[in-house]
Amino acid sequence: xxxxxNLPATTESAEAAAIEKAAAALPAxxxxxxxxxxxxxxxxxxxxxxxxxGSALMTVLFVVAFVAIPVDETVxxxxxGTVNASNIALGVTFGLAILLIGTGAIHWSKKxxxxxxxxxxxxxxxxxxxEREAAVEAFQTYQADSxxxxxxxxxxxxxxxMVLFPIPMVVLLRDLGPLPGxxxxxxxxxxxxxxxxxxxxxxxxxxxLALGGLISAMPADLPEVQEEExxxxxxxxxxxxLVRMEPQEIVSQQxxxxxxxxxxxxxxxCTHVGCPIALYEQRTHHLLCPCHQSTFDLADSxxxxxxxxxxxxxxxxxxIDPEGFLVAVDGFAExxxxxFWERGDA
Amino acid sequence: xxxxxxxxxxxxxxVDDRFTSSNFLKRNIGKVFPEHWSFMLGEIALYSxxxxxxxxVYLTLFFKPSMIELAYNGSYVPLKGVKMTEAYASTLxxxxxxxxxxxxxxxxxxxxxxxxxxxxxxxxxxxxxxxxRKPRELNWVIGVGLLTMALxxxxxxxxxxxxxxxxxxxxxxxxxxxxxPLVGTYLSFFIFGGEFPGTDFISRLYAVHILVVPGxxxxxxxxxxxxxxxxxxxxxxxxxxxxxNVVGYPLLPIYMAKAGGFFFVVFGVITLISGLVxxxxxxxxxxxxxxxxxxxxxxxxxxxxxxGSLRMMPNVEWxxxxxxxxxxxxxxxxxxxxxxxxVMAIYPWIEQWATGDKRxxxxxxxxxxxxxxxxxxxxxxxxxxxxWIGGGNDLIASFFDMSINTITWFLRFAIxxxxxxxxxxxxRICLGLQRRDRDKLLHGMETGNILRLPHGEFIEVHxxxxxxxxxxxxxxxxxxxxxxxxEIDENGVAMPGARGARLRAKxxxxxxxxxxxxxxxxxxxxxxxxxRHEVEQAAPAMEEDRxxxxxxxxxxxxxxxxxx
Numbered sequence: 001x002x003x004x005x006n007l008p009a010t011t012e013s014a015e016a017a018a019i020e021k022a023a024a025a026l027p028a029x030x031x032x033x034x035x036x037x038x039x040x041x042x043x044x045x046x047x048x049x050x051x052x053x054g055s056a057l058m059t060v061l062f063v064v065a066f067v068a069i070p071v072d073e074t075v076x077x078x079x080x081g082t083v084n085a086s087n088i089a090l091g092v093t094f095g096l097a098i099l100l101i102g103t104g105a106i107h108w109s110k111k112x113x114x115x116x117x118x119x120x121x122x123x124x125x126x127x128x129x130x131e132r133e134a135a136v137e138a139f140q141t142y143q144a145d146s147x148x149x150x151x152x153x154x155x156x157x158x159x160x161x162m163v164l165f166p167i168p169m170v171v172l173l174r175d176l177g178p179l180p181g182x183x184x185x186x187x188x189x190x191x192x193x194x195x196x197x198x199x200x201x202x203x204x205x206x207x208x209l210a211l212g213g214l215i216s217a218m219p220a221d222l223p224e225v226q227e228e229e230x231x232x233x234x235x236x237x238x239x240x241x242l243v244r245m246e247p248q249e250i251v252s253q254q255x256x257x258x259x260x261x262x263x264x265x266x267x268x269x270c271t272h273v274g275c276p277i278a279l280y281e282q283r284t285h286h287l288l289c290p291c292h293q294s295t296f297d298l299a300d301s302x303x304x305x306x307x308x309x310x311x312x313x314x315x316x317x318x319x320i321d322p323e324g325f326l327v328a329v330d331g332f333a334e335x336x337x338x339x340f341w342e343r344g345d346a
Numbered sequence: 347x348x349x350x351x352x353x354x355x356x357x358x359x360x361v362d363d364r365f366t367s368s369n370f371l372k373r374n375i376g377k378v379f380p381e382h383w384s385f386m387l388g389e390i391a392l393y394s395x396x397x398x399x400x401x402x403v404y405l406t407l408f409f410k411p412s413m414i415e416l417a418y419n420g421s422y423v424p425l426k427g428v429k430m431t432e433a434y435a436s437t438l439x440x441x442x443x444x445x446x447x448x449x450x451x452x453x454x455x456x457x458x459x460x461x462x463x464x465x466x467x468x469x470x471x472x473x474x475x476x477x478x479r480k481p482r483e484l485n486w487v488i489g490v491g492l493l494t495m496a497l498x499x500x501x502x503x504x505x506x507x508x509x510x511x512x513x514x515x516x517x518x519x520x521x522x523x524x525x526x527p528l529v530g531t532y533l534s535f536f537i538f539g540g541e542f543p544g545t546d547f548i549s550r551l552y553a554v555h556i557l558v559v560p561g562x563x564x565x566x567x568x569x570x571x572x573x574x575x576x577x578x579x580x581x582x583x584x585x586x587x588x589x590x591n592v593v594g595y596p597l598l599p600i601y602m603a604k605a606g607g608f609f610f611v612v613f614g615v616i617t618l619i620s621g622l623v624x625x626x627x628x629x630x631x632x633x634x635x636x637x638x639x640x641x642x643x644x645x646x647x648x649x650x651x652x653x654g655s656l657r658m659m660p661n662v663e664w665x666x667x668x669x670x671x672x673x674x675x676x677x678x679x680x681x682x683x684x685x686x687x688x689v690m691a692i693y694p695w696i697e698q699w700a701t702g703d704k705r706x707x708x709x710x711x712x713x714x715x716x717x718x719x720x721x722x723x724x725x726x727x728x729x730x731x732x733x734w735i736g737g738g739n740d741l742i743a744s745f746f747d748m749s750i751n752t753i754t755w756f757l758r759f760a761i762x763x764x765x766x767x768x769x770x771x772x773x774r775i776c777l778g779l780q781r782r783d784r785d786k787l788l789h790g791m792e793t794g795n796i797l798r799l800p801h802g803e804f805i806e807v808h809x810x811x812x813x814x815x816x817x818x819x820x821x822x823x824x825x826x827x828x829x830x831x832x833e834i835d836e837n838g839v840a841m842p843g844a845r846g847a848r849l850r851a852k853x854x855x856x857x858x859x860x861x862x863x864x865x866x867x868x869x870x871x872x873x874x875x876x877x878r879h880e881v882e883q884a885a886p887a888m889e890e891d892r893x894x895x896x897x898x899x900x901x902x903x904x905x906x907x908x909x910x
């Protein structure tokens with residue numbers, strides 16, 4: 001930006017010639033109506049002023065609307081339906097107050113401001129060779145003064161220190177969270193866990209489930225654990241679905257007789273990236289994940305029949321307890337939810 | 347002297363006493379900016395970012411980034427008594443109990459959508475006109491950085507309210523982190539403070555959303571604008587416009603009034619939309635819980651392409667030596683976006699290397715004059731659009747009553763087949779347009795007037811094109827591909843580096859070989875003479891025709907060229 005101040009006079013006259021040449025090539029400036037007709041100019045002036053005053057009026061109306069309209073007032077507006085009156089009044093007045101300033105300024109510039117196009121020259125961005133050499137020389141002088149290249153011991157030790165010093169900033173992050181350990185392989189389900197309906201918490205009898213039906217369920221102790229831990233972590237792994245089909249419709253299961261009279265229990269968490277799955281097509285026994293459409297065949301071991309999920313839905317072996325309620329025979333045999341590096345085969 | 351000028355003079359004097367600023371001021375208030383509608387796209391991005399910042403600061407005054415569970419007790423009746431996190435409850439509070447809160451929330455969301463959209467279209471403009479070429483490669487890289495940051499800011503922002511939709515998005519993000527080889531599980535535990543969802547994440551994300559990312563955006567944005575200022579804006583070819591000058595309006599007053607006014611227009615339009623159109627009605631989704639989801643869950647538009655790539659990827663997963671490699675997640679959600687942004691960032695150097703073009707470019711390309719670049723861009727756009735369609739495949743399936751499996755299978759093939767077809771078609775179109783430009787220079791404009799000459803021949807009358815158009819067409823750069831180097835020198839010894847040079851020559855051929863050359867000076871002169879002759883020949887007859895043949899609207903056929 002500072003290069004053209006100190007240019008020699010010859011360059012200056014050459015520049016002036018270049019600008020003149022380009023200016024001669026520019027199309028002739030066509031006068032606007034406002035340039036030749038004072039009436040039109042005055043009209044444009046009034047229009048601009050009207051927009052600015054309109055903006056001021058809208059600002060006043062905004063304050064009025066803010067004070068006068070209760071926050072929960074609704075209003076029916078044709079084409080928009082029933083909407084929040086405060087929101088629409090504030091939005092429209094504030095929006096117009098801002099917009100009119102903009103349109104006014106643009107109208108002003110287009111109709112009334114001097115709109116002669118101007119020409120400026122570009123200059124090569126690269127410095128001259130002398131300047132470059134001078135810069136290199138200056139750097140070398142400073143470099144020699146410091147002795148950076150002549151004293152390798154200092155240089156190398158400095159580099160070592162500089163490479164190492166950010167390490168504490170990384171180490172400090174260690175306590176962001178606990179190490180994974182085995183928790184991704186564990187859920188609340190264990191032998192004898194009672195299956196209850198989510199969210200009512202009512203235990204389930206086999207007869208509660210209609211043929212072809214699907215219900216969401218959880219282990220009976222989940223609400224308690226959730227309360228105790230103060231988070232949803234247990235829920236994110238323990239959620240299951242129960243489906244009931246004719247026993248002869250079951251093609252295969254993940255273990256022998258893991259169903260109870262045609263009732264099957266599967267993890268509700270997709271093995272792709274962990275969305276809960278609940279779109280069930282009872283005729284085909286397919287369960288579809290709404291996030292990325294992984295489809296699992298519940299009649300055939302929960303195997304993947306379509307979509308990006310690579311692993312079957314883990315099945316929970318179930319039976320009934322002496323009181324006739326559904327319970328888990330055992331926990332899940334494989335981790336539920338998305339894959340992870342250490343997961344391996346199971 | 348008016349009071350305004352006096353005050354301005356005084357202020358300038360006060361500043362100059364301290365900063366020697368008069369020279370700087372004199373030079374810069376007259377700085378010339380070229381005008382074109384497409385140059386406003388970047389402005390929209392800048393202005394919507396300012397609106398995002400203003401509305402965002404307001405929201406921080408009321409939003410509570412906390413995952414502490416509480417029972418909702420605000421004025422939104424359907425959720426009364428429902429257990430939810432404080433983050434979600436405070437967002438409901440902003441929407442229902444604070445006057446103007448809903449408006450500010452909607453302004454924040456709408457302006458964020460505008461921000462990403464404007465950046466994307468601005469990026470396409472810069473790409474297709476070749477504005478990224480030397481000396482502006484670094485500014486292009488900064489632009490790509492700004493785009494990534496904008497996506498990150500947007501995703502982090504709509505994840506904060508902790509509603510069912512945003513939580514589902516976070517669950518997917520966590521699933522992607524888990525898929526990373528070696529470090530994924532640990533990273534996920536560190537990010538979430540343990541298992542998903544935990545109780546730490548929202549407050550951590552909040553720091554990222556309101557401090558880290560906006561800070562980076564501000565820094566990059568400042569650098570972006572300073573570079574534009576220093577290197578001066580590019581311009582389209584036209585009369586008097588060359589590679590060595592800038593033609594346009596000075597900063598004061600015209601450009602200031604237009605650009606400043608445009609800020610208010612963008613702000614005003616966003617505010618009006620926010621008052622009239624609901625966006626992200628989180629109260630309808632309910633609080634997040636990891637075991638519920640609604641069908642048809644969709645991310646904000648700019649994340650849609652990644653959602654699509656996740657959906658389209660076949661289910662490939664390997665287990666090697668007891669460790670899991672989830673290609674079904676890594677490829678679409680990690681490798682693909684990584685590649686896309688890397689290729690985008692280094693494209694200026696790819697083209698520079700392939701074409702050997704190391705000159706400074708301040709005059710923009712018309713897209714047709716760089717057919718291969720334009721076709722590569724069109725190919726990338728089609729790739730993006732296909733991914734985006736994939737992200738909405740469930741909506742398309744239910745709307746058109748189609749099988750979602752068929753759509754997905756179609757897309758799995760289309761993603762490989764369609765972009766090359768788009769490349770070929772775009773290149774053909776560009777070359778066709780180049781041919782037409784050459785025709786216009788040689789034969790003028792078709793006037794649509796058919797003339798029968800005395801000896802019975804029918805001709806269509808051509809009129810010379812305007813000087814302005816001629817200047818634009820003649821500004822087409824001549825581009826010759828690099829020549830194929832010899833593999834062995836005159837002594838029969840293999841040339842060092844011959845293979846690289848040959849590859850480069852091939853690439854340069856790929857870029858430039860098919861271009862239609864501009865007419866030579868002789869050709870132009872001959873054509874001009876011919877055109878003059880044709881117009882002269884046609885003039886008397888046309889004069890007669892004008893009286894005889896009424897046009898369909900009752901007026902007479904009229905040719906400005908003959909009127910002269």
